[in-house]
Amino acid sequence: MTRPYLGNPKDTIEVLHKYNFVFQKRFGQNFLIDPHVLEKIILSANITKDDFVLEIGPGIGTMTQYLAEAAREVTAVEIDHTLIPILRDTLKDWDNVIIINDDILKVDIKKLVMEKNDGKPVKVVANLPYYITTPIIMTLFEKKLPVDSITVMVQKEVADRMQVGPGTKDYGALSLAVQYYAKPEIVAYVPPNCFIPRPKVGSAVIRLERYDKPPVSVKNESLMFKIIRASFNQRRKTLLNSLNNSSEINYTKEEILQALNKCGIPSNIRGEALTLEQFADIADEFENLKSQI
Numbered sequence: 001m002t003r004p005y006l007g008n009p010k011d012t013i014e015v016l017h018k019y020n021f022v023f024q025k026r027f028g029q030n031f032l033i034d035p036h037v038l039e040k041i042i043l044s045a046n047i048t049k050d051d052f053v054l055e056i057g058p059g060i061g062t063m064t065q066y067l068a069e070a071a072r073e074v075t076a077v078e079i080d081h082t083l084i085p086i087l088r089d090t091l092k093d094w095d096n097v098i099i100i101n102d103d104i105l106k107v108d109i110k111k112l113v114m115e116k117n118d119g120k121p122v123k124v125v126a127n128l129p130y131y132i133t134t135p136i137i138m139t140l141f142e143k144k145l146p147v148d149s150i151t152v153m154v155q156k157e158v159a160d161r162m163q164v165g166p167g168t169k170d171y172g173a174l175s176l177a178v179q180y181y182a183k184p185e186i187v188a189y190v191p192p193n194c195f196i197p198r199p200k201v202g203s204a205v206i207r208l209e210r211y212d213k214p215p216v217s218v219k220n221e222s223l224m225f226k227i228i229r230a231s232f233n234q235r236r237k238t239l240l241n242s243l244n245n246s247s248e249i250n251y252t253k254e255e256i257l258q259a260l261n262k263c264g265i266p267s268n269i270r271g272e273a274l275t276l277e278q279f280a281d282i283a284d285e286f287e288n289l290k291s292q293i
């Protein structure tokens, strides 16, 4: 079998020229040209010959070649139809790869996993298009799709945001959402010269290992995320005012105050100082209030 041969500047440029490929900025196309980074991604994704891997945005098939070598089967979803003939060419030596030409946010991933992996959790690996990093990750988590781990290249700042805790400037709704569903670990920082064309920002590979059970228990998950969103929508306001001003939270100021008091949380605190556990406590107190009404 052919070994992966893309992932270096020479072969990548050759493929791009052969097909007169025109980069589409709107699709966030920055192709990897560094074999060390590719090997690091495959290694940290912990892929074995038992695994079914879902790749998002294969581009010209650079990482797909590495994934096809390491995994049992790969399905790669690419939105740009001009890349499909290129992928057919660059992946012709691997018989365990399927290419789907679609928007990943429109693909029925649950159905795909049922068909391809008997519904067992899959590994997601991608050099993500940066313009939709958050919607992709949140879809994978919130829709409770059968995912074992997500190993992705993202913008460095976004990786930092996913990993930090309370009291830091990067801490926000994304940190809390990711940390509710998964254990994040940044495995590499990747400079712009590892891509063609070079992105304007630094990048990082982050591995999100999904928890079997979230680290905090909460009666109403969706209410907790409403509280989190409300707290960070108005970052500079106190928690009491943020919750009171939010159209998503339908409690009076007195009720909010009562819930915060019960949790032992000062009303003049800002959301950015609260842990995931404290947000879960507030949500549970709101639920208790509801049952008293």
Ligand code: SAM
Pocket: 027, 028, 029, 030, 031, 032, 056, 057, 058, 059, 060, 061, 062, 063, 077, 078, 079, 080, 083, 102, 103, 104, 105, 126, 127, 128, 129, 130, 132
């Ligand atoms: N995996 C390749 C690599 O590492 O060289 C390409 C990565 S590039 C950063 C992102 C890829 O995602 C591009 O090929 C782009 O066309 C594709 N893409 C962008 N939006 C997408 C979407 N909504 N669904 C599927 N693929 C998408």
